[in-house]
Amino acid sequence: MLSKNQLKYIQSLHQKKYRQQHGAFLVEGAKSVQEVLQSNFETEVLVATELFYKENAHLTDRQRTPVEIVSATELTRMGTLESNNAALAVVKTKENVPLLAEPDEIVLILDDIRDPGNLGTILRIADWYGIRKILCSSTTADVYNPKVISASKGSFTRVNWWYGDVVQVLKKTVQQPTNVVYGAFLDGADVHSISFATSGYLVMGNESNGISTDVAQYVTQRVTIPRYGNAESLNVGIATAILLDNIRRISDQR
Amino acid sequence: MLSKNQLKYIQSLHQKKYRQQHGAFLVEGAKSVQEVLQSNFETEVLVATELFYKENAHLTDRQRTPVEIVSATELTRMGTLESNNAALAVVKTKENVPLLAEPDEIVLILDDIRDPGNLGTILRIADWYGIRKILCSSTTADVYNPKVISASKGSFTRVNWWYGDVVQVLKKTVQQPTNVVYGAFLDGADVHSISFATSGYLVMGNESNGISTDVAQYVTQRVTIPRYGNAESLNVGIATAILLDNIRRISDQR
Known part of the structure; x- marks a missing residue:
């Protein structure tokens, strides 16, 4: 179960100020969460419904991502989507480094x-x-x-x-x-x-x-x-x- | 001032069923209303704030469009936009006639x-x-x-x-x-x-x-x-x- 502090932390990430302060952001909905778990982003915690977790547990193995199981109602309440019956990931932001055009780019x-x-x-x-x-x-x-x-x-x-x-x-x-x-x-x-x-x-x-x-x-x-x-x-x-x-x-x- | 029945009529046009029944639809916001007043659509009534009407009264001349002046708050309440401080037009729908491709079209x-x-x-x-x-x-x-x-x-x-x-x-x-x-x-x-x-x-x-x-x-x-x-x-x-x-x-x- 998510603690009150965890919940407060997740909700704070709706705002830019706290995303910058904590170096973390939210990824919501089945498709986006599946993609981020397979990417080189680092997930701090996956909050998922039981059904989503059952079907996607293998995606959390590589990084040994901590997982919290919640109901769809709880998930929707903590996130920004109108409804979410799948998952939300708290993900670390990346360092801001200059990316310039290479030849043929x-x-x-x-x-x-x-x-x-x-x-x-x-x-x-x-x-x-x-x-x-x-x-x-x-x-x-x-x-x-x-x-x-x-x-x-x-x-x-x-x-x-x-x-x-x-x-x-x-x-x-x-x-x-x-x-x-x-x-x-x-x-x-x-x-x-x-x-x-x-x-x-x-x-x-x-x-x-x-x-x-x-x-x-x-x-x-x-x-x-x-x-x-x-x-x-x-x-x-x-x-x-x-x-x-x-x-x-x-x-x-x- | 708009009567209760007029208000009810306007709000009914949020729904497809009533748009079809009445053969009318809503056009909202300054830019869209200006465009529709200058088009070949027929406007049943223009509901506008005083400021919008002052600046755009000439657009209502051609069709002698009936005008109702309301506050921005009333306008927003009767329409579908998050906020509207300009105008809303009730406009007649057009007849549904087949439009096929002509040569070079x-x-x-x-x-x-x-x-x-x-x-x-x-x-x-x-x-x-x-x-x-x-x-x-x-x-x-x-x-x-x-x-x-x-x-x-x-x-x-x-x-x-x-x-x-x-x-x-x-x-x-x-x-x-x-x-x-x-x-x-x-x-x-x-x-x-x-x-x-x-x-x-x-x-x-x-x-x-x-x-x-x-x-x-x-x-x-x-x-x-x-x-x-x-x-x-x-x-x-x-x-x-x-x-x-x-x-x-x-x-x-x-």
């Missing part, structure tokens, strides 16, 4: 993406398109937010991210003239006609305001998704997917 | 898209890519659901849709061998290498199960978005956007 930069749902979707898309590294501006939503983890559908276990000073990173990057920094704008070059490089950075900007002025000055190639109808804009997750599809398509043809 | 078919958020996103994407017609299976979410209207970000005023028997439509379509029916599958041809036609149908299937067997037999070309990483799937809205981007890219090159 595209790294995604998120400049002030505020919505956790969008951030989670972007993780899933990055994972689909084989993007391994994401640099988040300090104003971007917290990846460890339970909504981000949930929206990423397990992709948080495969994509790596770090929070850093986007301007500083780009300043160094563009000192080498071979480095390309793509940025999504409304007035850039048509992505259907660009010959994309296979290495460099792709910057996606804020949901309402796009890429900030400070960051924009380091973008070496502004790109735009052509519009054929009348919608004013595309959601940033959708735009990220379309841009990555165009970038990967080009590298196919080489 | 791609029509979207939604086979059992259940999530209102996904459906709204798809409307917005269709609008961006200049798709004018959508055929929804009877099991697809109701476009007039307030969540769909809201997620479409005004695109519901520019894209036309109807509910019909997908199998019957496709049966007739494929009798003419020049007609192409594209369908999104996991085992189709790579969309980066296909030469898409400029007219025909694109079928998107259910969030969990994809395109149903009954519909699949009329798909003449299965297509797949290539994966470069490890995510299991893409959200159906994202997939629709990527497919339409590939379809439009091809027609650019002609």
Whole structure:
């Protein structure tokens, strides 16, 4: 049985302040928990219903993960999902280390993406398109937010991210003239006609305001998704997917 | 002031049953209401805060729309949004008439898209890519659901849709061998290498199960978005956007 203190600890992790203080975050629901138990994340404790544990006990062997069995009602009460009849894992956060673009690698930069749902979707898309590294501006939503983890559908276990000073990173990057920094704008070059490089950075900007002025000055190639109808804009997750599809398509043809 | 009966009527439109019975639906929030007042939809009544009405009164002239002024609190209470300090419009639904693909036109078919958020996103994407017609299976979410209207970000005023028997439509379509029916599958041809036609149908299937067997037999070309990483799937809205981007890219090159 969970102690009162354990319960209090788990509920505190709904908030960023306590996630940072304790270096831990929550992973909820059957699929996400199964994925995290098979990843290189370290699980502090697995809280599961009896049924989920019976079917997934083997996943806890490798790390000898401590397990607590609770009812679905208790599980739902301590977590953030509307309902959860499977499991919740308390998982250690990773160290924040810089991840830069290697040769033949595209790294995604998120400049002030505020919505956790969008951030989670972007993780899933990055994972689909084989993007391994994401640099988040300090104003971007917290990846460890339970909504981000949930929206990423397990992709948080495969994509790596770090929070850093986007301007500083780009300043160094563009000192080498071979480095390309793509940025999504409304007035850039048509992505259907660009010959994309296979290495460099792709910057996606804020949901309402796009890429900030400070960051924009380091973008070496502004790109735009052509519009054929009348919608004013595309959601940033959708735009990220379309841009990555165009970038990967080009590298196919080489 | 709104009468009790008017209030009851507005709140009844949260539910599909009453939307169908009354032939009316709700449009909520500043942006969506502005768009609907400028569209060819007929507004029964505009319920607005004083501030919104002052700034937008000119939009009500054309149809001599009846207006009721209420507080933001009252507005929020009668609607479905978490908060609404602008306006809500009660709008007449349109007649359900078949919309088929004309020459040089791609029509979207939604086979059992259940999530209102996904459906709204798809409307917005269709609008961006200049798709004018959508055929929804009877099991697809109701476009007039307030969540769909809201997620479409005004695109519901520019894209036309109807509910019909997908199998019957496709049966007739494929009798003419020049007609192409594209369908999104996991085992189709790579969309980066296909030469898409400029007219025909694109079928998107259910969030969990994809395109149903009954519909699949009329798909003449299965297509797949290539994966470069490890995510299991893409959200159906994202997939629709990527497919339409590939379809439009091809027609650019002609």
